[in-house]
Every structure is written in structure tokens, then in C-alpha cells.
Amino acid sequence: MSEVQGLLRSDGFVAVRQLPLRGMITVKGDLSATALKNVATGLSGVDFPGPRECNCVGDNGIAWMAPDEILLMVTHATIPDAMAKVAATLQGQHYLAADVSDARTIFELEGAGVREVIAKLAPVDLAPDVFPPSAFRRTRLGQVPAAFWLKDNQTAELICFRSVTQYVFDILTHAARANTQVSYF
């Protein structure tokens, strides 16, 4: 699926960039099951995350969404293969796998004030000792659901529903516009 208008981007004290579509599979099931862990780590090439964590390298990663749900991220082109592999591995088990790639938008935020931009919009404590890199939070951003994690202390990735892409981009851009740092963290 192509993005007709191109990818959104803005530069304030934190840069907000929409990333190209990423393959995302919601997997629900028993997270302690070996088969589920194996297929998730096998497809993404990262360690299985603990509660409220996300391990992500490039386009590949696993995010812990709930005690019975993960979000498996792969490159967009490999989605059919990944879905087939999940189905083959978990056959006969109680699970659900849904390709949600095209329902989502992913943003990258980059800049020293990245914690501040998110903290302006989400009811989450982003203090470095409370929310270290690899911590993952599913919450709301302004008025819509979103989830984010820090790749490092300067970079965050944030996912939201595709239908609210423009809204999320607008509030992030507004929160990140130049000379509005609070310098709290």
C-alpha cells in the first residue's frame, strides 16, 4: 500500500518523522508458551520482552502489549511469510494472529527533548529512572490511543492508528515546536 501524500515530517526541538509502513502482527495467546516465544523471536531476531518492554532493532521487534498479547514487528514485505510461519507454528494452540500493518502509523521522534514531547501529551512518568530505553507503554496521546518506546535517550518510536495519523502528527509537532522546552527531565 502506498502513501499518496508522502511521509509527514516536522522539525522543532525534537524532529517528528513518519516512518514507512512496518509489518505488524498482533499475536494473542499464552505468552509463556515455548512455541509462541520461538516463533516471535525467530521472526524478529530479538529477545522476547518482559512485561511493559519492547525489543526492537530496525523494523524488527516484539512489544509486550498485555499479559496475553504481543505486537510482532517485521519488515512490511515479509508479512505474508511471517503470517504463514505463525500459523504453522501455533497450529492447534489457542491463539490469535492478525495482520494490523495497514491499520497503523509509526512515527520516530528524535532529539534531546524527546521525553518532554511525549510527557506533554501522555499521562506517563517519563523520568529516565522510571522509563528507561526499552520500556514500552501503551497509553493515550492527547485524545487517542498510542504506544511508544525509547530506542535510546534521544530517540523514540510511537505507533498509533492510521486513521488518526494527522492528529497525532499535529499534536506532536505542536508539542515539539522550537523554544517550548520545559527542560524538566
Next chain:
Amino acid sequence: MLILHCPYCGVDAEETELHAGGQAHLTRETVGSDDEAFEDYLFMRENPKGVHFERWRHASGCGKWFHAARCTTTLEVFGTYSAQTTAPPREICDAISGKRPGWSWKTFSARMFS
């Protein structure tokens, strides 16, 4: 601002991330119930000044329903617990008893575990 600990994902979520689900521990009256019991189930709710049990959903987070015990006058939260239960667990009742000795709510009370 109410802050509730989600017992499923472990997040301390504030009110705006949650969805209120009304009174907890309702017994669903259905086929075979008499009219009075069914009317109670449909329409009658507790509205206490003090200890109250409620259902909440971590709507913007993990999406799970859970139970919360709190005080309606002070907004003090006594604890949150699993949705997979028909009565508050002992540790929740003990926590309430510690702060509101002699409390009672419908058929639950401080005496339950004494």
C-alpha cells in the same frame, strides 16, 4: 485525580487512561430469576458514602477489566484486584478494615474475615 494500579499490566494508570465500569460484584439474574431479582440486577445500584467496589477497564492500556476498592468521599484507593472473582479477596478486605474499621458493603463486611 484517581490513580489505579492495573493488576494485569502493572501500570499505575490515571483516570483518563481508564474507563469506569460501574458497580462491581453484580450477580447476573437471567432465565429462571424472579421479577424482583431481575429488576434489582437491572436497575438497583449501590451509591455509598465511603467504601465502594467498582469495575474499571484499562481502556487506553492493556485493555483488561479489573476491580477497584476505594472510598467515594476521600478518593482513597484501598487496592485493585483481578476481574476473575465474585468477591473481594481477603487482602483487599483487610486493607479496608485497617482504614475503615467496621465497614460493610452489600453482603461484604469487615466481619467476613474476622
